[in-house]
Structure formats: structure tokens, C-alpha cells
Amino acid sequence: MSQTRHLAAILAADVSRTDPSPNVNRFYLVDVMPTLLGDWLVMREWGRRGSPGTMRLASHEHRVDADGAVRRSVRRRLQHGYRVPTARTG
Numbered sequence: 007m008s009q010t011r012h013l014a015a016i017l018a019a020d021v022s023r024t025d026p027s028p029n030v031n032r033f034y035l036v037d038v039m040p041t042l043l044g045d046w047l048v049m050r051e052w053g054r055r056g057s058p059g060t061m062r063l064a065s066h067e068h069r070v071d072a073d074g075a076v077r078r079s080v081r082r083r084l085q086h087g088y089r090v091p092t093a094r095t096g
């Protein structure tokens with residue numbers, strides 16, 4: 007099953023892109039949270055691991071709109087080579 011099929015259930019995501027040859031080590035975080043005024047906030051943060059990232063906040067009146075923004079953001083990152091990190095055990 008492809009990673010994009012799981013997007014309907016994603017409310018928050020942490021994806022990364024790592025490629026040692028061109029020294030690529032990037033992260034992308036996206037989360038949905040309620041505001042005190044009843045709106046929904048989509049928080050996106052991205053950058054190079056180990057460096058301060060860039061953060062953007064977008065307010066949405068309805069949860070459905072916020073979830074759609076999350077799905078679009080994660081889908082775009084996956085199309086650009088980002089991957090969901092695998093769990094490490096041990």
C-alpha cells in the first residue's frame with residue numbers, strides 16, 4: 007500500500023528527506039490544533055535537521071478545511087521525495 011493512501015487518516019505528520027550524496031537532511035512537520043476562538047490552526051514547520059526551521063500558521067474556520075490542508079501538504083512532500091520515518095526498535 008502506498009504512503010499516499012494513508013493521507014485520509016493523517017491529522018499530524020512528521021516526514022523527512024535524507025540523501026547523503028548531495029548532503030540533504032530535511033524535515034517537514036504539519037499539525038492541526040484548535041484555537042481558543044473555535045477555529046482550526048494548521049502549523050507547518052520545515053528546514054534542515056539541526057538548524058532552526060521555518061514555521062507557518064494558517065487559520066481555518068472548519069476542521070474539514072484544516073484536514074484538507076494537511077493532506078495536500080503531506081501529499082506534496084511525499085511527491086518531492088520525503089518519507090515517513092520508520093520506527094526504530096532496540
